[in-house]
Amino acid sequence: MNQTENIEAQLREQGFYVSTTVGCSMFPMLRNRRDRVVVLPVGPERLRKYDLPLYRRPDGKYILHRIIGVRPGEYIIRGDNTYAKEHVPDSWILGYVSEFYRGRRHVRTSDRGYRAYAAVWNALYPLRRVFVFAKRAAGAVWRRLRGRRHRKDGD
Amino acid sequence: MRINPDFTIQKVGGSWVAVAVGETSKTFHGMVRLNETGAFLWKMLAEKDCTEEELVEAMLEEYEIDRETVTADIRRIVETMAENGLFVPGSYTPAAEDAGEPEAEDAPEAEDAPEEAE
Numbered sequence: 266m267n268q269t270e271n272i273e274a275q276l277r278e279q280g281f282y283v284s285t286t287v288g289c290s291m292f293p294m295l296r297n298r299r300d301r302v303v304v305l306p307v308g309p310e311r312l313r314k315y316d317l318p319l320y321r322r323p324d325g326k327y328i329l330h331r332i333i334g335v336r337p338g339e340y341i342i343r344g345d346n347t348y349a350k351e352h353v354p355d356s357w358i359l360g361y362v363s364e365f366y367r368g369r370r371h372v373r374t375s376d377r378g379y380r381a382y383a384a385v386w387n388a389l390y391p392l393r394r395v396f397v398f399a400k401r402a403a404g405a406v407w408r409r410l411r412g413r414r415h416r417k418d419g420d
Numbered sequence: 421m422r423i424n425p426d427f428t429i430q431k432v433g434g435s436w437v438a439v440a441v442g443e444t445s446k447t448f449h450g451m452v453r454l455n456e457t458g459a460f461l462w463k464m465l466a467e468k469d470c471t472e473e474e475l476v477e478a479m480l481e482e483y484e485i486d487r488e489t490v491t492a493d494i495r496r497i498v499e500t501m502a503e504n505g506l507f508v509p510g511s512y513t514p515a516a517e518d519a520g521e522p523e524a525e526d527a528p529e530a531e532d533a534p535e536e537a538e
Contacts, residue, residue: 279453283430283437285445298445303432366430 272319272327276306276360282319290330290344291317294386300367302329304360311335311355315383317362317374318342320353329362333387345386348394421498421512422469424505429454429462438462438506452504457483458497465501469511472498 275282282304286295295302304319312318312332318340319329330351334341340358342351364373372379426444429436436459440448454462457479464470464478472494479490502512 275451281432283432283439283451284449285439285441287445298442301428301430301439301441303430366428371430 272304272321273359276304281305281363282360286329290347292346294345294367294382295329295365296367300365302362302365304329305363306360307358312340312358312361315380315387318353318358319360319362320357321359322357327359331383331387343390348397421465421471421502422508423462423466423501424508425466427452427466427506429459429466431459436462448505452506457493461494461497465507 272282272284284302284304285298286300286302287298289297294300302317302319307318312335314332314335316332317329318332319327320342321327330342330344330347332340333343333350339352339354342353343349362374364371366372374380424440424444426440426442427438428441429438431437436454436456438452438454439445439450460479460482461475464475472491475494475498476487476490479485479494480487483490498512499514501507502514
């Protein structure tokens with residue numbers, strides 16, 4: 266039984282790293298502090314589109330998002346629940362998710378079903394974006410209307 | 421004694437690994453690697469509150485070993501689990517070592533909680 270903190274050391278010494286996911290940037294697939302991922306170190310082969318790399322930004326922060334584009338020397342990455350693309354050089358990548366547990370459900374990222382899910386989710390991005398902007402705009406209008414009504418009530 | 425239900429165990433390759441979820445994952449960041457025996461005991465302790473005697477009996481049924489070895493092994497594993505803060509608080513009481521000799525007054529004090537480096 267042993268417990269280590271450093272992810273790089275864990276990957277190097279144990280050959281894998283298991284962790285609970287924190288944050289909601291990969292929601293709905295991975296939920297905050299509920300689901301667990303198994304990360305394997307990257308080998309000489311490059312990762313593929315829809316893979317889930319674990320990387321470390323120069324500021325020291327560990328991130329686990331999805332590859333949506335593969336380019337020479339870098340990957341284009343975006344979280345399932347985020348809206349910005351990030352250009353991540355190969356050198357930042359520490360490992361990739363080989364399998365994960367969503368609650369009790371066990372999923373291997375090499376499964377065809379999982380890859381289909383990733384492709385569909387990625388294809389829905391434009392809709393997701395429109396939906397979120399529409400929701401934000403509606404919220405702004407709603408707040409403005411409420412604000413006006415409150416002022417009226419106060420008169 | 422009983423394992424804190426905020427820990428989950430999964431098989432990765434040939435070994436068993438436990439990590440914390442929920443509130444406990446805010447303070448417990450590591451992973452606990454267990455061998456087959458450790459995982460066997462873990463599963464029992466995750467299911468219900470067990471006494472050392474119950475663990476010994478279950479192990480004797482599962483593996484061909486003598487009672488003395490099993491008891492010593494279980495005590496060692498359980499102590500390590502307790503040191504790492506894996507049990508539901510208050511559910512574990514250290515086994516009384518063949519009563520008699522009281523502890524020397526200058527014995528080093530046990531740490532209250534395992535140190536967690538961020």
